[in-house]
Amino acid sequence: MLKRLHHAAIICSDYQVSRHFYTELLGLRVLAEHYREQRLSYKLDLALPDGSQIELFSFADAPPRPSYPEARGLRHLAFAVDDVALCKATLEAKGIALEAIRIDEYTGQPFVFFADPDGLPLELYQSCD
Incomplete structure (x- = not known):
């Protein structure tokens, strides 16, 4: 059955700003970075020291995340x-x-x-x- 969390996926509004935040400020290690031309989207795989990962995506015109009041979901x-x-x-x-x-x-x-x-x-x- 389930063993551990493998990754969490995040969609950002400004790829370069979020890339800097997660890599330079939080210190996550880059595993792979891809630009997907057909989607006009970046996919950045980041690693934490325990092996878990964050996938950082950019999608044009992604709607904002509802936060306050908190919405259902993550x-x-x-x-x-x-x-x-x-x-x-x-x-x-x-x-x-x-x-x-x-x-x-x-x-x-x-x-x-x-x-x-x-x-x-x-x-x-x-x-x-």
């Missing part, structure tokens, strides 16, 4: 980190705005939210292991 992407406070400070030094750190009421672990260039909610969650 709520946010959460990334496990060793130290939420340190990661928050690192991203803020790169010009990324993050919310205040909160504590998960069930696990006691710290977490913080921020957004990608298109407003997709992202979360840093301090891993328990």
Whole structure:
């Protein structure tokens, strides 16, 4: 049956801005990059250290994502980190705005939210292991 998450796919409005955000600011490694002429679309495969991936797509005229109030569907992407406070400070030094750190009421672990260039909610969650 299911073993682990392989990838999450994200559609962006400005490919170069989002590529910079995910590769340069968040530090994800590029696995492959393709321009699909027939679709006028980029597909960028990005890797996290554990082998999971993010596929970044650009499509002309993609509608905006409804966020507030939250719509049905994927709520946010959460990334496990060793130290939420340190990661928050690192991203803020790169010009990324993050919310205040909160504590998960069930696990006691710290977490913080921020957004990608298109407003997709992202979360840093301090891993328990």
